[in-house]
Amino acid sequence: xxxxxxxxxxxxxxxxxxxxxxxxxxxxxxxxxxxxxxxxxxxxxxxxxxxxxxxxxxxxxxxxxxxxxxxxxxxxxxxxxxxxxxxxxxxxxxxxxxxxxxxxxxxxxxxxxxxxxxxxxxxxxxxxxxxxxxxxxxxxxxxxxxxxxxxxxxxxxxxxxx
Amino acid sequence: xxxxxxxxxxxxxxxxxxxxxxxxxxxxxxxxxxxxxxxxxxxxxxxxxxxxxxxxxxxxxxxxxxxxxxxxxxxxxxxxxxxxxxxxxxxxxxxxxxxxxxxxxxxxxxxxxxxxxxxxxxxxxxxxxxxxxxxxxxxxxxxxxxxxxxxxxxxxxxxxxxxxxxxxxxxxxxxxxxxxxxxxxxxxxxxxxxxxxxxxxxxxxxxxxxxxxxxxxxxxxxxxxxxxxxxxxxxxxxxxxxxxxxxxxxxxxxxxxxxxxxxxxxxxxxxxxxxxxxxxxxxxxxxxxxxxxxxxxxxxxxxxxxxxxxxxxxxxxxxxxxxxxxxxxxxxxxxxxxxxxxxxxxxxxxxxxxxxxxxxxxxxxxxxxxxxxxxxxxxxxxxxxxxxxxxxxxxxxxxxxxxxxxxxxxxxxxxxxxxxxxxxxxxxxxxxxxxx
Numbered sequence: 001x002x003x004x005x006x007x008x009x010x011x012x013x014x015x016x017x018x019x020x021x022x023x024x025x026x027x028x029x030x031x032x033x034x035x036x037x038x039x040x041x042x043x044x045x046x047x048x049x050x051x052x053x054x055x056x057x058x059x060x061x062x063x064x065x066x067x068x069x070x071x072x073x074x075x076x077x078x079x080x081x082x083x084x085x086x087x088x089x090x091x092x093x094x095x096x097x098x099x100x101x102x103x104x105x106x107x108x109x110x111x112x113x114x115x116x117x118x119x120x121x122x123x124x125x126x127x128x129x130x131x132x133x134x135x136x137x138x139x140x141x142x143x144x145x146x147x148x149x150x151x152x153x154x155x156x157x158x159x160x161x162x
Numbered sequence: 163x164x165x166x167x168x169x170x171x172x173x174x175x176x177x178x179x180x181x182x183x184x185x186x187x188x189x190x191x192x193x194x195x196x197x198x199x200x201x202x203x204x205x206x207x208x209x210x211x212x213x214x215x216x217x218x219x220x221x222x223x224x225x226x227x228x229x230x231x232x233x234x235x236x237x238x239x240x241x242x243x244x245x246x247x248x249x250x251x252x253x254x255x256x257x258x259x260x261x262x263x264x265x266x267x268x269x270x271x272x273x274x275x276x277x278x279x280x281x282x283x284x285x286x287x288x289x290x291x292x293x294x295x296x297x298x299x300x301x302x303x304x305x306x307x308x309x310x311x312x313x314x315x316x317x318x319x320x321x322x323x324x325x326x327x328x329x330x331x332x333x334x335x336x337x338x339x340x341x342x343x344x345x346x347x348x349x350x351x352x353x354x355x356x357x358x359x360x361x362x363x364x365x366x367x368x369x370x371x372x373x374x375x376x377x378x379x380x381x382x383x384x385x386x387x388x389x390x391x392x393x394x395x396x397x398x399x400x401x402x403x404x405x406x407x408x409x410x411x412x413x414x415x416x417x418x419x420x421x422x423x424x425x426x427x428x429x430x431x432x433x434x435x436x437x438x439x440x441x442x443x444x445x446x447x448x449x450x451x452x453x454x455x456x457x458x459x460x461x462x463x464x465x466x467x468x469x470x471x472x473x474x475x476x477x478x479x480x481x482x483x484x485x486x487x488x489x490x491x492x493x494x495x496x497x498x499x500x501x502x503x504x505x506x507x508x509x510x511x512x513x514x515x516x517x518x519x520x521x522x523x524x525x526x527x528x529x530x531x532x533x534x535x536x537x538x539x540x541x542x543x544x545x546x547x548x549x550x551x552x553x554x555x556x557x558x559x560x561x562x563x564x565x566x567x568x569x570x571x572x573x574x575x576x577x578x579x580x581x582x583x584x585x586x587x588x589x590x591x592x593x594x595x596x597x598x
Contacts, residue, residue, distance in 0.1 A: 020438030023228055023445075030229075030413035034406065048222050051409065056220035058228060059449045062442035071443045072185035072450060073501045077544040079183040087183075094184040101192050105211055112212040130220075137216050 001157055005150045012065040012143055019061035026054040046126035053123075053133045060133075060140030067147040088159045095152040099145055106141035113138060165201055169465025172197040176458070186504040187447075190454030191215075197461035211457055218453040222409065223329050228445040229412025230320040233397070233419050234276030235440045239433035240423035242389055243285040246271045249382040251293065252374040259361025259368030261297060262307040263354050265290040266314065270350045271387070273315030274394045275419065277322040278444070279502070279540055282315030283308055283548040287555040300367040301559045306541075306567025307357060308555075309548040313537035313575065314353070316502075317346030317530070319398055320412070323503055326452060327529045328408075330510045331518075335408040336401050337593035341526040344588055345534065345578065352574035360570060393418050402596065448503065455507035462511045471512060472520045482521040489513050490535050490579075497539025501547060505536050527582075527589045534579050541568050 033047040066072060079087050113134035123130050163171070172193050179189040191211065199207035218224065237243065250264035250271070257263055268286050276282055287308040294304035316323055319339030328335040361368040374382075397415030400406040406414060423429035462468055475485050492513075496505055518525045540548045549564050582589055
């Protein structure tokens with residue numbers, strides 16, 4: 001169990017690192033576009049679209065590691081007043097429904113990417129296929145599910161062990 | 163079940179999940195999905211969730227968030243806050259409560275490069291609390307002054323909450339930033355007055371430090387202030403002048419801090435890596451929250467609750483000021499339990515139409531007012547996020563002691579709120595000058 005969590009942490013941390021560099025790329029793309037606009041009176045075509053898709057990639061790749069760090073905001077002050085076992089039972093319930101929900105959303109996101117690819121839909125300005133970014137979002141949600149599953153199993157083990 | 167009944171059950175379910183410690187973003191998305199499924203069909207709800215999630219993540223307007231967040235974390239990891247504090251300390255340290263006064267000034271200056279109240283409180287807390295301890299400041303005053311000071315950072319642009327409010331309500335982010343400047347300075351001045359009065363009446367709370375010479379002050383000015391002024395002028399100056407879009411202003415600010423701090427050797431490789439990790443974590447948290455609120459908002463819209471609420475508010479035989487007071491009271495109470503950003507995202511689809519479209523209040527003024535009200539929530543129990551952050555910086559100070567020190571600052575925020583309610587022009591004056 002511990003090994004699985006370590007593997008998930010490592011994998012999601014690597015995804016998060018890539019997200020950081022993609023963000024840096026988006027920042028520099030914008031700056032280069034501004035300089036090009038000011039100095040040469042010519043903008044980089046599609047900067048607006050590229051930045052949007054790069055931001056989608058940043059979020060898709062970082063959403064799971066955010067969950068590893070328990071950084072998604074939650075209100076814990078009521079549950080914290082309950083006995084530890086009860087807290088664990090509540091966590092098992094909420095994690096289970098989160099897992100089912102995000103699992104289904106990841107599946108539908110992948111279907112959305114597949115339909116977009118099949119339809120040949122392209123971005124409005126640069127006429128580029130953007131379905132890979134939708135697949136990446138599905139992958140990010142799948143990684144989030146892996147994190148929730150690992151947390152769920154860890155809580156289950158804690159309850160069983162007591 | 164009628165759409166309105168479904169909506170009410172949905173709101174109830176949301177609060178149940180919220181208090182069961184489910185992350186707020188998950189709960190909003192899940193309840194939004196379930197409600198939409200009931201009122202349309204599960205397949206339509208899945209389509210809505212998939213397209214809304216991707217369109218939120220790839221929304222160019224929302225790309226502004228990671229840009230300004232990174233700018234703030236770069237400033238944090240390059241020690242910019244520390245240099246600012248050094249400058250403010252040299253300037254104000256010799257007054258009664260001078261270090262706490264310097265803390266407020268630093269919060270305002272750091273707020274000019276950082277868009278988050280929690281990041282401002284964490285940064286300035288880590289720098290100022292050890293100094294205040296060295297000079298035997300009262301623990302309650304020192305910790306509370308830093309926790310409260312974070313609220314200044316959220317009003318002084320750039321501000322992530324204003325960005326999110328602007329996008330959710332289709333208001334100009336530049337004009338919202340301008341609307342926050344005077345209230346932010348007012349909060350800082352009210353805090354400074356509060357500390358000065360407290361420390362003058364009881365010098366043991368904050369003994370005065372040594373007076374710095376003008377030479378030392380000028381040296382500190384060169385060391386700290388110029389970086390912030392340069393970045394602020396470059397990034398937000400460009401935005402206010404109409405040269406950049408908000409996303410471009412954020413990117414210019416982030417690239418500016420990066421290049422500047424690398425060039426002068428203040429940012430190391432490790433700091434750069436940490437700034438990126440902190441930024442991706444914060445961005446993922448915010449964007450999932452935004453996406454969740456959009457999904458929840460879709461459900462609210464088809465449940466008709468916002469429209470019925472707006473109609474009900476219009477039919478009330480009460481002056482609009484009384485209705486607004488009720489709305490602010492709701493924000494205040496919810497703010498005790500729910501994080502500021504999440505609360506704004508959750509309630510905008512419900513209260514914005516009432517306040518702006520039905521009662522006719524200025525959308526920028528409403529934004530500033532609710533940000534100020536939810537800022538009270540970040541320093542009050544039980545959720546008081548900034549207080550917990552300061553507790554993390556000063557683990558030996560009991561939470562009760564920090565909360566005890568918060569009262570005078572809360573009173574200052576209430577005075578500021580009363581002034582802005584009585585004189586809305588204070589908020590709308592600067593944005594009225596902005597033509598873009």
